[in-house]
Structure formats: structure tokens, C-alpha cells
Amino acid sequence: MEPTVTPSTTGEGKIAFCETCDRTCERFADAALRGEAVAVGYGDRLIIEPLDVAVPAGEVTAIIGPNGCGKSTLLKALSRTMPLVGGAVYLDGRAIAEMPTAEVARKMALLPQAPEAPGGLTVGELVALGRYPHQKGFGRLAARDREIIAWALAITHLGDFEARALDALSGGQRQRAWIAMALAQDTDLILLDEPTTYLDMAHQLEVLELLRDLNRREGKTIALVIHELNLAARFADWMIALKAGSIRGAGTPEEVMTPAMLQDVFGLDALIEPDPWTGRPSLVSYRLAR
């Protein structure tokens, strides 16, 4: 956490990664995934104003912001599932637009929001699809593929569920199965769009602890869009706060989870204290700011 970074309160339109940290910043330069002057929109209407953004390598990044702020759109833009109207995205320093899509898929996995699988598909079959970018021809699974599939199932505690139909699982199990599919892709970077939405509190924790373990033990770089601020602050190393299509702050949870930031981004009057168990900043109470 060397560079001292304070949350940005940059005005509309200005391109900023964060206030004291520009494109020369270490985190920006060494980022696993980096967007420069990224803009997304339809016709004249921009959903994402031109912005610079970085997903630091080896860390867990949480993208937060109010409904409609463009956080999912930003993730889609970074993961090439939505076209850019300006700027470029770089994966390990190479422009994604110039890489074959299968090569991108060998470096970066994506879990879309509320994904749906065809009825009757089993957990094992779903996870095996994660091997797609590594396969050729008719796509028979090689020994190496089977090894990675077995590992992905084991690490998500789904070893006993391989033959179960996905639609017969609980919400939490199903989300783990999708994460297992992303893991079978064997990438250094995993992007997840609201992986905890529709889950109860215990299952949300389960998913986030799994992601943190993958980060700490397997060295995966993880970026996720998430609504729950306390969970974001608890599990993320780096937070990006978005409002109306521009970045209002990026930094450690201590730097981003501040009353000033929540006032700016969510319009909330917030009481923030360190969580007695985790030491991370935590939202104790809040009300709409007058």
C-alpha cells in the first residue's frame, strides 16, 4: 500500500484514476487490467464518461456505487462484453481489442450477473465448459483438463455435486458452481458481476471467503461488482467508487469508506467505525443526507 492515495473528488468530465495518483502511478502501471479513457454509451448518451481505471494485480478489487452508476457497465467494458465508444482496455499491458478472444479467455475469466444455464446441465458439465478456451478441434477433455476440473470442483466444495443438475442446487451452491467454471478456465484474473446478489448473508460470506481464499492461496487477481458496502470493505484490498459514470474515488477501504465519500457517491449521512472483528471500516448506521 505504498503510494498514499486519497479519494478523488474530481469534478465531472475530468479524466482521473484518482486525485493524487495518475497514469504514472505504480498500481496503474502494473495493473492486471487497465482501462485508459474508457467510454461506453449509446448514441450521444454516455453511460461511462471517459475514465481511467486499474485492477491492481494480485489484489481483490471491489467496484461500488449506487444503482445505475455504471458499475456493471464498467465491468462489461473491461471484459469486452460491451463495446467501447472510446479508449482502450489493456490486459497485462496488451490491448484487449487486438487480442484473439480465446487468448483473452485464457487470461481473464468472467462471471456475468445472474447467469443462466440450459435446464438439465450438470455441475460437472458446466465446469467442463470452463476448459473451452484451452481446447481445440472436437474438444475431447485431456488428462490436464480433467485434473483442473477436479481441482475446481474440490476447491469450491462441489466434489459430491458433479453429477447433479444445476437447477436442482441452492442459490449458493449454484453460484459456487459458476465460480468453479471460471476457475476451470485457469486464468490469473477473474471478474465477477454481482456474485452475491440474491444470496442470503451466510451464502454471501461463503462466496466472498472463497474468492478471498483464491486470492490469498492461489494468487488470483479478483475484481467484483458488489452492492453490500460492509462486505466490500471487509474483503477488498482496493475499492473503486463510481457515480454517474465516473470514478469518484479509488483506494484502500480505509480511503474509500469515508463519510465524505458516501455522502458524495450515495447521498448518505454515514456513521463509520472500524469493525471490532476485522478492523476494516464498517457502516454502523446511515440516513439520507439532507
Next chain:
Amino acid sequence: MTETLRRHRGAGVIALLALGAALALWADVNAGYRSISMEELGQILSGTAPASLAYTLVELRLPRVLTALLVGVGLSLAGCLLQGVSRNDMADPGVLGINAGAGLLVAAFIVFVPAGAVPSAVALPLLAFAGSAAVAFAGWRLSVVRGASSPRRLLLIGVALATGLSSATSLLMLSLPDGDYAFVQNWIAGSIWGATWENVAILAVGLGVLTALALYGARTLNVLGLGAAAATGLGVAVPRATAALTAVAVGASGLCCAVGGGLTFVGLVCPHMARRLVGPNFRLLVPASVLVGAILMLAADIVSRTLLSPNEIPVGIVAAVIGAPYFLYLLARS
């Protein structure tokens, strides 16, 4: 372990279906006003059969029966691919307006080209194929908005095109004398005609290639089933893969339309039946769909040729009579 078991079960089901298709083929060869015994088959194969018997079997019945089989294969393949690409269980070649495009050109040929000017055995298959391909291409062009097509738009536009083209066909047909009217009506209902060895060869080679392409595309179809965003994340170039697989489906249904007319229901129902047997994995679903299609068409052909013998019922009507109740049953269950 269980995954292996499931795959073995799938392979077993496909072997059974292949056996079923072989039996249906034998039954269809034997259906008609004259059945053929094993003994006579031996005589035909060894060349010692009477000429009339050999002619009946080899020149008349066999091409007809093989055409029915191949049309079932092609339509079911097309339906299987379209349902996979669009993630829509109601997709089939008819819904894309492909049949209607072929029907319009066939009707136009009968109305505007004087009888005997061009041999219809050559012109009609070509026109039917051209009509299918043209409508498929037009539908695809119209579905491109902001540089990208979506399967959903493709289907909606297909439904609109089908309705419009069918109306145009009806309008053309008003001017036809009774005999020609009945011919076009029969064609639209779906009946096998022009069943010659040449057409059987074209169908067999064409559908063989297209089925191989579909099997090659099976793993991509599986990934497309997870939705466009997840498929992109897994490294599928979604627009290109969708266009390629749709083209395979259009090729297959165009070929079938050329000799089978406006057959509906086969392409819609058979992939559903196959999915119930082997599940959603396209590596099993493609071969299973193709075999179910062959069996259903052969069964329909048997009924079509024997029920009102010596008159024929258009095989498409028989297929719909078999398929519609099953489909209603499926809908009621889900």
C-alpha cells in the same frame, strides 16, 4: 465417475436410436401396396430378381424412403442448431420464414412459368433452395442493429417475414387452376417429391458435411447456451459463431425444403424429444436429434403412403399430426 456413466448412457441411447432408425428404414421400405421379403431382397442384391421388382424397389421406393430419412435428418439438425444458437425452444426453420420463402418462389414458378418451359424437377428444388437462402439472408440483414444481430430479433423478424410471404403466396395461388392449386397446396403442406437417386446423393453429401460441421460446433453450442456474456468470457466470438451455426442450419433446411416442401414440426419437435433422451449437451444432442428426425420422418412416411393407399397424404400433415399432440404435452408439462 458419474460423468463417465452419464456419457456411456448417452452413447447407449444413441446406439438404440440408430437401431430404431434402421428398423424404421426397413419398415418403410416394406410399406406400400407391395411388401418385399428378405428372400426377394437377396435376389435384388444378387441381380437375379425380376426386372419389375428391381424397378419398384431400386428406382421408386428406395430413393423415396431415403429422401424421407434424409429430410428428417436435415430438418431436425436445423431445428437443433437454431434452438441452440437462439437459446429459444420454439425456434425452427419454419419460424425463420425459410419455408415461406421457398413456398413463394415455388408458387411464382407455377403461376408465371408456362408448363413445360423449364423442367420442374430441376427448377423447383433450385428455386426452393434459393428462396430459403434469400429469406434467411434478408432476415439476418434486417436483424442487424448497431452492427450486431441478436437471435431474438432474428426470430421475431422471421415470424413477420413468414407471415408476409405466406400471404403473398396465397394471393398468387388465387389465380391458379385447380390442379396447380392442389400441387402448390400439397407442396406447402410438405410432401416428398422429386425423390431421385441424384437428389438422394446431393442430400446425403450435403447433410453429411453439415452434420459433421454441427458436431464440430457442438462444444461452441454448449458454451453459447450459457448466454452471450458468459460465452464471450469463455472466448467465443459470439457474432461470428452464431452466424456460422445459423448458416449451417439454413443450409440444412434449404436442402430439405427443396425436396420436402414446407415441412414444419419435424425441426421443432425432434430436438425436444432428443433433449429428453440425452440432456442438453450438444455432443450427444446433435446425433440424437438427427436420429430422432430420421425415425419420425420414416414413421410419417409409412403412414402417409399406407393410410389411404393407393392415395398419399402429404407427409408434412402426418408429421404434424404426430408432432402436435406431443408438443402440446411437452408444453403442458413445463
